[in-house]
Amino acid sequence: MQSESERLAAYRQLRTEIRGSNKHLIVGIDIAKEKHYAFMGTANGTTLCKQLIFQNNKEGFDLLTSRVELLRLTHQCEHVVFGVEPTANYHKPLAEHLIRQGLQLVQVSGNAVKQNRELLDNRWDKHDRKDAANVADLIAQGKCQFYDYPPESIRDLRExxxxxxRFKKEEQGLKARIRxxxxxxxxxxxxxxxxxxxxxxxxxxxxxxxxxMIAEMEYDTFYNTVVCARRTQKxxxxxxxxxxxxxxxxxxxxGVAAVYEGTVLIK
Incomplete structure (x- = not known):
């Protein structure tokens, strides 16, 4: 697997070479939850595979990479670049799989995909599952972004x-509900x-x-009920x-429900 600096250098080189290139096999992938759609073509507008549907599992990932390698050898492409539009967390297993295989991966923004969808011409089919072709078209124009994949320690820290x-936000929401x-x-x-x-x-x-309930208690009883450690005078x-x-x-x-709700919310 390439280091982050090596991947960044390859991405910068891709941006300078991709436009009009017939040496790059571009794989645009439309991400979904259970299965993904892939389109394969070149930057000069040649379509190599209009649609490949593969499952979101190991067998599906192997199908994708084997089909891409076959097309690369058949059409004598020197480089392969995969592109995805990040969708929730569904793209991450595939992205990590491709990067661990040493394959080049970039991403395109959702806003760019939306704007480019209306500009696609007749080189590539316009149908309900054209988003994969849309992703590939953006990569061919050089309108792609570096896919950030830092070391595991950094990813763990981010998570x-x-x-x-997220917990802090939930805590504030619970406090607001209590008040x-x-x-x-x-x-x-x-x-x-x-x-x-x-x-x-x-x-x-x-x-x-x-x-x-509080009013019926003596103060000492109330104090011992709610205090679990020594307190200051204030x-x-x-x-x-x-x-x-x-x-x-x-x-x-x-009633009983209100007391129970208070106990549960505090916990």
């Missing part, structure tokens, strides 16, 4: 950062303490979000204020 970002649904309905007085003592407030909601004051607010809360009566 973890993406996971963290706008639970507290606004059952314990509106407590909303003001969410930002000032967030950890303690979430602990209160997770253990006893019903103000009636935090104790906040907890005491929450306990006091529960005695005169204007919130609706909270």
């Amino acid at each position: 973890l950062l993406s996971l963290k970002k 706008n649904n639970l507290l606004a309905l059952y314990f509106p007085e407590m909303d003001q303490y969410i930002n000032t003592c967030q950890r303690d407030s979430l602990s209160v909601i997770g253990n006893c979000c019903d103000p009636v 935090q104790e004051e906040h907890l005491y204020q929450i306990w006091q607010s529960a005695k005169g809360s204007i919130g609706c009566n909270a």
Whole structure:
């Protein structure tokens, strides 16, 4: 497998040589979930294979590469370039397979595909599955992008950062639901303490979000119920204020479902 720098150098050379070349076999691939469509031709407009349908599995990938190699030898092409339009994550297994095989891979943007779809002339068929030909046409014009495939450690870091970002977004959504649904309905007085003592407030909601339940407790009982570690004087004051607010809360009566929802959301 080529290094990232070697792939980048090959891509730059491709951009300078591809227009009008009859030495390059271009493979445009329309990506889908279960099966992909491939079109094969040259940069000077010669169609070598109008359509190849192959499954999204090892047998399908082997079918693609064997057919491409046969056409390359038959038509005496010196270079082969594969092109895809990134679609969700469906393109990544095929892309990794091609790169590990030492094959050249580029990508085209979705916006370029959309604009070029209306400009395709009669060299290549216009039908419902013409997107593969569209991808190949863009590569023939040099309108393609380098396919980024960094080392595994970098890919892992990107995935973890993406996971963290997604979890953070979900966390903010849950907090908004707690404030706008639970507290606004059952314990509106407590909303003001969410930002000032967030950890303690979430602990209160997770253990006893019903103000009636809190009001029936002695303060020491309430404190021991929601506190799992030593707190500062300021935090104790906040907890005491929450306990006091529960005695005169204007919130609706909270049933078993509300208490259970609070526990689940906090977890």
